[in-house]
Amino acid sequence: MTRRVGQERLRQISAERFTPDNDRGRARELAQAAASYLIIHRRSARPSAGGTPPKGWPWDKTCWKPKSMRRDLERAGALVLAALQALDALDADEAKARQELQT
Template sequence: MIPVAHASNNDVLQPPRGTTHDQVQPLPITRVRFSDNTPAVWSYWQPSDDERWAIATGAAVRLSIVGHTHPPLHIGVDEDHQADNLSVPSVEHVMQLVAKYRAIRSNSPMPEQEAYRAVLDAVCLLFARGTSPPTPAARDVLLERVRQISAEGWTPEHDDHHGKGEMAAAAGCYALFTDAYPNQGQCPAEWPWNADWWKPTNYRRDLEKAGALILAEIERLDRLTKRTEGA
């Protein structure tokens, strides 16, 4: 974690004698007094993305104090914090976190699907606006996108080769040829790829596939826009 400035700061602690700014950075603080007039010092710390993930998946926060004793202290959160700048994580970010989670849980009997669901709940809780985990529907669409990348190999680099709307067309097939327009499992003429890749299962599962493919197509368009603007 790194110290950060806060609107309430009213002083700065300088490095202790015998140290330099290269060794110890000045610390912005807020000097306060509690209701019984006891003085106290507040400082604010920002966890990294990796640390947020670790906390969300059960890791404890370790407090290291130089010396041989432990002063009275309290660790809390900033009640004035606003979540307006937070955003939903990208699939690439989720994949990185899933990989870390799987590495840590490599000796655990937790099934892979449960591991995916656990880390996706943690990621969405951390990055999405609000304080509740995602709905099962939202989680399962993102879970299917993660499965497409990890199990099928449909990485962003792979998806970039489908630049003619194929993924959107595939999503449309999974969304359309269900209970509304049943085709008895036959590959629709609108399906953009080889018939071997047409794998309908049931209505809800097909909608999960459709949602994940739409997500993949939107992300492909965003990557294309970013490359075009950077050219």
Template sequence: MTKTDTKIASAGVVPYSSVVGSSVMLLNAAGACVGQLGIVGVGDQAAQEAVAQRVADAINAEAVTTNSKAVADVLVERVRQVTVEGWSHEHDDEHDAGEIAAAAASYSFNAYLGQSVRSYAAEAVGFWPWDLDWWKPTTPRRDLVKAAALILAEIERLDRVADQATQGEAGE
């Protein structure tokens, strides 16, 4: 867990957020800032601001304000994948053969197997699309958070493909 993740987790429920440029300010119920997520490495400034707005909108959505730690953890993990690991939209778009979904399936299946230590279980690794150096299971809950964030990444990728197809049809 990164220093930022720890601060967010220790802040407890984050029922509100506000976008400032390409950062998402995490606010508690009293309106005090308890954390900040900087969106970087996602295209230009406008793209970063759009991602920041999407994260803020998700945090402000009804599903998150029902005090769901799970939803908040998935959003933090997705932001971590983009900002810390550098898995930008452009990078994700290169994986158009189902690799991101397969990675999510691997982590999900590993959680099903109940592996609570670093595992190279053949059943889960059988789905893994990349070099085993990138296979980093931990606990069943953490593996499910990673899986959910990867599912979100794949849905976002599919949405971009659909948007590009729609724009292509409009331009014909």
């Protein structure tokens, strides 16, 4: 199962060009997008495809592309991974800046 989340993250990077460098500073947006893909399934495992994204969707509505519950969970997991990577990058930048101040 976790392999599918990893594969989706790799797809986002290679096919969609959502690289870790592009995601820097966007952890909140990525988390909001992940939550959006999760929340649509709170009442139904099969929400209507397309349509209006839920409140809180951080991007243009043309980027909203729900599929099946399984697929949307994979996407949400990959978006969480991207958000964590963005936070890791921010932490690394801050640590580097602190170290530079000390030298």
